[in-house]
Amino acid sequence: MSAAAPLRPLARHSINLPPTVAARASGAPLAPKLNLHARPHGSEHHGHAHSGPRHDVAPRWAGGLSLNNGALRSKTFVNAAPTIPSHRTLHTSAVVSSDANSVPDFSAYKAKSSSSNRALSYFVVGSAGVLSASSAKSTVVDLLTSMSASADVLALAKIEVEMATIPEGKNVIVKWRGKPVFIRHRTADEIEEARGVEIKSLRDPESDEARTKKPEWLVMLGVCTHLGCVPIGESGDYGGWFCPCHGSHYDISGRIRKGPAPLNLEVPEHDFNEADGKIIIG
């Protein structure tokens, strides 16, 4: 084409086409790398010269009329509809059958009898309740068992004393859990004396019947209730025990009668084994 070619006007068309954006499954348009914070030119520099292209005029590469070698050329870019692959899942392409909207037939899955079904449901619930109640009970029992003393500790915590070795009217001192224990085989006179005391007149009112399981055997801790000395037997003003530290007098039932001690001598838990003739303390 020579330079003398005549000018040929060309028509320019503007076509509005729908934007070529992909859409997410939710329908929101997908516009990657779209910067919504970009500002138009000149808006922040008050009209100063700017080196970039004008924002209100389409750039040359975007189309338009141009003169090239004496010939007008119109460029028009057409945005074609996107050929973006979209999801076609199986169900969208399923053949729609005629009874798609009707309820399927579940009769094969239904229980044969509603009453036996109901009984089965209650039975399952009840069985779960039985198992959980049983396991909860055994958990609680095991926890409480773990708190109690074991058999070897219990065996060490008891002592046995032969009753036949203690004659009437004699004291025996044994050691039990690190403390002395007085055992007295009382005579009939001493029992009568101990039971004849007016209880209301005592500092720590306690009957002799409450302190002894068998009246001829008096078992009590040999620790003075004042400051913890060991009283001396068969002495004192009342024929029982006398604490030499501060002068507490105990009677033949081990009750405080005179002196600073506030309480009677403590009676430990004890029992009698008649078959073997033993006193078991503890």
Place this chain on the structure above:
Amino acid sequence: MAFANAFYNSIARRNSVFVSSIFASAFAFSIGFDVATTSFWDSWNKGKQWKDIRHKYVEQ
């Protein structure tokens, strides 16, 4: 069917009866479970426990 109805009508219909029968069955179940596991243990360890060999050492 008849058994299911009898079960429902006698036990599950009233909640008080249901819960109390659950507790009673739990009591019976725990005893039975203990007996069963203990007898299994004894049969599994037959001849090894003190009660099996006691007669060899203690004469009464």
